[in-house]
Amino acid sequence: MKFASIASGSSGNSIFLGTEHTSVLIDAGISGRRIKEGLAGIDRSLSDIDALFITHEHIDHVRGLGILMRRYGIPVYATGGTIARIRAMECLGKLPEELLRRIPEGEDVIVGDMKVHPFPVSHDAAEPCAYRIESGGRSAAVATDMGIYDDNVIQNLTGLDALLLESNHDLHMLQAGRYPYYLKRRIMGEKGHLSNDDAGRLLCSVLHDDLRYVFLGHLSQENNYEELAFETVTQEVTLGDNPYKASDFDISIAHRDRPGKPVEF
Ligand SMILES: [Zn+2]
């Protein structure tokens, strides 16, 4: 399986996953042009994309969705709650109804040789989810935009080859920062975003010998920076109550404004 972050952060998200025969995107929260450029960097094009999966309707996940549907005819899959909200978003333009596909609750979607499994996350959106993708005995997951996590999230992130995990903010930066109080409360709340510390703890509970790649993603521009997210999470892994050191895994940052390194496993 091939995995590449095109953009990840509170200003826009789009992640590529593919096999030799199948290509999908998780979220389209940046312009169609940037997605196209990001794909060109890994020798794929928008006409290769078989399906787009949306995690939830926030603009940093859907900004480029209209153009991908209208110009490239890419079918869009999401939960029923997310589809309903997307339909009502005038800023996305007219969306071809036949390309909007609701994922029935509890069901997986098969696209080519990939199985895409949505699972619910706690976030302030209609029916938000994260995705676990499996193909040929390999697996990867994209898990961002969640205020808290439960056993079901942990279970869905178990046994992966690659994981993109939210590491949104540093708690001290957020608390001391210039955001208004209500917004701080929202971000820190149960339906907000995972802090660097949360990401470290969650990662520790899904570590295993064969986990190869970890990307820390959805970093806040205002309340985090790459070195801090990396330091906090890797310290948690190395000092945590587990048999591993952070250097046992390939942990890196999924950048906000440019593609991350593509990996294959
Ligand atoms: Zn987001």
Ligand SMILES: [Zn+2]
């Ligand atoms: Zn969100």
